[in-house]
Amino acid sequence: MHAWPASEVPALPGKGRDLRIHDTATGGRVTLAPGPVARIYVCGITPYDATHMGHAATYNAFDLVQRVWLDTKRQVHYVQNVTDVDDPLLERAIRDGIDWVGLAERETALFREDMTALRMLPPQHYIGAVEAIPGIVPLVERLRDAGAAYELEGDIYFSVDADPHFGQVSNYTAELMRHLSAERGGDPERPGKKNPLDPMLWMAAREGEPSWDGASLGAGRPGWHIECVAIALDHLGMGFDVQGGGSDLIFPHHEMGASHAQALTGEFPMAKAYVHAGMVALDGEKMSKSRGNLVFVSKLRRDGVDPAAIRLALLSHRYRDDWEWTDQVLQDALERLGRWRAAVSRPDGPSADALVEELREALSDDLDTPTALAAVDRWAALQTAEGGTDDSAPGLVSRAVDALLGVAL
Template sequence: MESWTAPDVPALPGRGPALRLHDTATGEPREAVRPGAERATMYVCGITPYDATHLGHAATMITFDLVNRYWRDQGLEVDYAQNVTDVDEPLFERAERDGTDWQVLGLRETALYREDMESLSVIPPRHYIGAVETIPLVGKAVAELLESGGAYRHDSGDVYYSVAAAPAFGEESNYDRETMLGYFRERGGDPDREGKRDPLDPILWNAPREGEPSWDSAVGPGRPGWHIECACIALEHLGTTIDVQGGGSDLIFPHHEMSAAHAESLTGDRPFARAYVHTGMIGLDGEKMSKSLGNLVFVSKLRAEGVDPAAVRLALLAGHYRADRQWTRAGLAEAELRLGRWREACSRELAVPAGAMLTAVRGRLADDLDAAGALAVVDAWASETLSAGGDDPSAPALARDTIEGLLGIDCSRLLCDMSSLGTLQQSVADSPRRQRSRN
C-alpha cells in the first residue's frame, strides 16, 4: 500500500542520551532499543478507514513520529511498520449507512489520512500494509495455530485463538479478568458467544458471512480477524520480537494483549515487544471525543479552515503523550502564537547561540518524550533572541534544524507579521484558560 511523501529531516551535530519510554507492561520507563543496536523496530497500529483522521489519530501518530525522529537522530536505522485495517466490521457498517461500497470508502479515507499525515510532517512508515494484503500470511498463521493447538474451530466455522495457549496472557495490560471482560465486550470482542472455550478467546478467522467479502486461504474461505492481522504484519516485516509496540491507550486491551499473544504463540519468543507504549485520549472542551458523541475534530477540517498544520502539531505536543488531555480553541491559539514567535526568532540574522537549546531539547525528549519540556526550552531561546538579540550568525539555522528535526515543526518561514502576532496574543488572553469541570 502506498504511504506518503517523507518530510526533510535535517541532520544535527552530536548525539543525545538513549531514549527511555514508559512500558505499559512493567509500568516503568526503559530503553526500548538494546545498547549497541544499530536498528530500531517499531509497530504502530493504524486506522480503520471508515472516517477521516481525527485529533486522537493525529496525537498518536505525532507521538511515535517523535520516537522515529529521536532514534534517527541517534544514528539508528528505524524499521517502522503500520497497518491499515481496510477490511473490518466498522468499515462495512459505515459503508452500508452511507450507501457506498466499502472498498471505495476505505480507499477514500486512507487517501485523506495520507494527506493529513503529510501535512503534519509525520515521517511515513517503511512498511505501510493493508489488512487485505495480509490475507495469505494470516491464513498460514491461523493454520499453524490450529495445528499447534493454540486455536480451534467454532461450530460456526470461525476460528478462535485459545488464550489458554498463552502462558504470558495478561502480562502486557496487567488487567484483572473482570476488567478484561469489560473491555473485550466494549471494544469489539464477543465474550458472550456460546461455544467458545473461554469468553476471552478472540477471533482469528471469520468464516464467510452473507454480504461480506471473503477470500480463499490456508484455513478455507473467509477474512482475517483484527488482532492476528497486526501480529502477522509485524512478524513478516520486523522480526519475531520488536522494540516498540505503539498505539492509543484504548488498544492496551484487547488489541495489543491479543496480538502479542498471537505472535508469541507463533514464534515461541517473548516478550513480543521490549516496550508497549500507549498514548492518552484527546477530549474536546471537557468531553470525551468520540464518534458516538459526534464531537470528533478532524485534521482535514482544520486544514480546510486555513489552520497551519504546524500549529495543530504544536498544540498536540503541548501535553504529555501519556496523559488524557483536551483540545480547545484557546490551546490552538496559544500554539499559533508560539509558532509565530519561533518563526520570528528563527528568521533573525543573528540569534542567541542554539547549541545549549539542542542539548536541552534532546534531554527532554529522551526522558519519556517530555515534549512540553522541549517546547519550553525552545520558548526560552526564542524569547531571549527576540528580547535581547544575539550575536551568533549560525544560531538561527541550528535552531530551525533542531525544531524541525526533533519536533517536526517547520520554522523556515514566518507565520505572520508582528502586528498579527499581537492580535493572536490578545485572542489568547481573551479566551478562557480553564475549562469548567463537568460531573
C-alpha cells in the same frame, strides 16, 4: 499499499541520547538501546473517518520516537497497518450507501494527506489487512494445528490459555478484560467458547459481507488482532523494540496480538516495550467515531490553519496524558508558532548549542515535549529581548525544531 512522502530530517551536530520511555507491560520506564536499526510497529487506522485529533496525537508520539532514534544516528524500520476491512468500516459503508472498498481508499488517501501536512515520517512498510490475508491464513492454520485455536460454528478462535504470558501486556483483571472485550469488538458472551476472552482469528463468510479463500479454514476474513501479528512478524520479527498505539489498544488488541505471536513462535516477548498514547477529548468526552465528537485535521487545514500550529498544539501535551482539545489550545499554538518564526527570522541571535542539548534531554526523558517547547520559548524570548551575535543560531534552532519536533519554521 503505499505510504506518504517523507520530509527531510535535518542532521544536527553531536549525537542524541537513548530514549527512556514508559512501558505499559512493566509499568515503569525502560531505556531503549536498539542496535543499528531500531524496529517499531504502530497500529494504523480503520479508514472510515480519518484523521481526527486523537489519531494525530498518537502518530505524533511515535513520530517523535523515530526522530529521537534518528538523532542517535540509528536507522529506523517502521511498519504500520491499515485495517481496511472490519465491521465498523462495513457498517459505515452500509449507512452511507457506498462501496466499502471505495470508502477505505478515500479515507486512507485523506489520512496520507494529513500525515504529509503534519510532517509525520512515513513507515517503510504500509500494509493493508486485505493484502496481508495470504500471510494471515497460514498463521491461523498453524495455531489451529498446534491446538492453540479451535473452531466454533465455522469461525476460528484463539485460545488465550495457549499462551502462558497472556495478560502480561495490560496486567488487567479478568473482570476488566471481559468488560473491555465486550466494549471493543469482542464477543465474551458467545456460547461455546472455551474462555469468554478468546478472540476470533478467522470469521467464516457471512452473507452480504466480503470474504476470501482461507484454504483449509474455508471462506472468510481475518480477525482484528492476527492482522497486525502477521504484518509485524513478516517485516520485523519477534522482539522488536516498540509496539505502539493509543491507550485504547492496550486491551484487547495489543494483549491478544502479543499472545498470538508468542504462541506461534514460542518466544517472549513480542516487543521490548509497549508504548501507548493518551486519549484526546472534546467537550469533556473522549474523541471517538462512535460519539461523533471529532475535530478533523483535514477540516482545520481547509480552514487555513497552519499544520505546524496543529503539531505544536499536539506537542504542548505529554504523549501519555489524556487531554482536551479546545479553541484555546489551538490559539496558544498559533501564537507560539508566530513567536518562534519571528525569532528565527533575524540574522543572528543568542547561542543555540545549549538549546539543542535541552531538546535532546527533554525528548529522551519519555518524550517530554512540554519541557522541550518551554526551552525553545526561553530562547525565543531572549532573542526578542536581547538578541545576540551568533549568526548560526537562528538556523540551528530551525533545524533542531524541525529534526526533533517535526515543526518547520
